[in-house]
Amino acid sequence: MQPRRRAAWLAGACAILTLVLPTLSLADYIANIQFAHNGPTHFPHGERAYVSFDYDITVPGGARLKVAPYHDGAPMPSYSWSGSAVYGPGTGTHTTWFSYLTGERYVDQYYVAMVSDDWSTTYLELLLPVNYFFGEHGIFNIETSHDSPSWLRRDTYLYIDFDYASTEAGGVRIGVLPYHQGTFCTGCWGPAQELLPPSGSHGTCFTFPSQDADVDQLRFTMRAADGDTLTSFFVPVDLHWREYEISNIALDPLSPEGLVHHEHLTAAFDYSSPEPFRVWAHPFTDGWYTPNYAVQDGGVVPAGSGTLSRYCTIISGDAWIDEVRLVVKDAASVELLLEVFVPVRYHYGEHAVRNVQYAPPGPAILSHDEFVAT
Secondary structure: OOOOOOOOOOOOHHHHOOEEOOOOOOOOEEEEEEEOOOOOEEEEOOOOEEEEEEEEEOOOOOEEEEEEEEEOOEEOOOOEEOOOOOEOOEEEEEEEEEEOOOOOEEEEEEEEEEEEOOOOOEEEEEEEEEEEEEEOOEEEEEEEOOOOOEEEEOOOOEEEEEEEEOOOOOOEEEEEEEEEOOEEOOOOEOOOOOOEOOEEEEEEEEEOOOOOEEEEEEEEEEEEOOOOEEEEEEEEEEEEEEOOEEEEEEEEOOOOEEEEOOOOEEEEEEEEEOOOEEEEEEEEEOOEEOOOEEEOOOOOEOOEEEEEEEEEEEOOOOEEEEEEEEEEEEOOOOOEEEEEEEEEEEEEEOOOOOOOOOEOOOOOEEOOOOOOEO
16 A cells, blocks of 8 residues: 655655766656655565656657666566656656565665666666665554654653554564663553554554653564564664653754844744743854854743744854754753754855755756756
């Protein structure tokens, strides 16, 4: 089935890095390449790894659009894919896929190409990094209730939803456990692993009820009814449990960006606190406050949960900001309760170039003499 959701981790980041293969380029472009599954994904046999992209074809008679799985720069055998009609001449958007029906396969590159209608000539081709595994048992379309990075309040649950499938006729049990630097995080609590049908959708959760914790990986494990491990893998995250919560942080404008003096850089976030508190957003450069900064007043916020925003700015000088620091203090502004550093890339000055967009958008491969507009 085609995925209902897209994973939260690292969404779209890996698609920026492309390896362009040498070829004769006669067509215009393949651009705006988007994967339906981002981050580590374990597919069961028959599940499709979808990709969509824009194209412009000027070859008389049109061209075909091809995809394939690669590993270590080499094509992999025995896969199935959607095939391709002849498209163009002209522009459009295309969605296609590949899959495996048997065997265990690790795919680390997704090959996309434009070829002649008789398959004899390759006009454009490129490889993009992915992290896909195909086998008899799979867990995919993973979503979490909190984005990375997030700092959750103790006893706050992280909810994880996913699809799964297995050839195990007797059903499966699926657990998700927190890890830090390769070691299981003790002190967590979650529900018992119930016996599930061989395929479907499922959700689970865990929390740390009484202690601080730092989690950099989630370990997904599928077991048979008798306890035998069928598959197990790790997904990177950046999650923390403390007495106070700042989570689901959203920056406006998005990083990277250029801003002019006095223009606001705003951080919006969810919060939870057992007592009244104050919170500020500070710009940091090389581990210290960025010179000539100003911040929004951190007024007293009542105890409880909700959503807040705070802004900062630079009022003079040329400055690069590499972190935004969210700092939480008690109502008297004496005790430091929590501080959060979010890596960013912003430039402040008298003039700014911003909201830069490319046409066609990347990741992309273009023929010689094809223009990129901004």
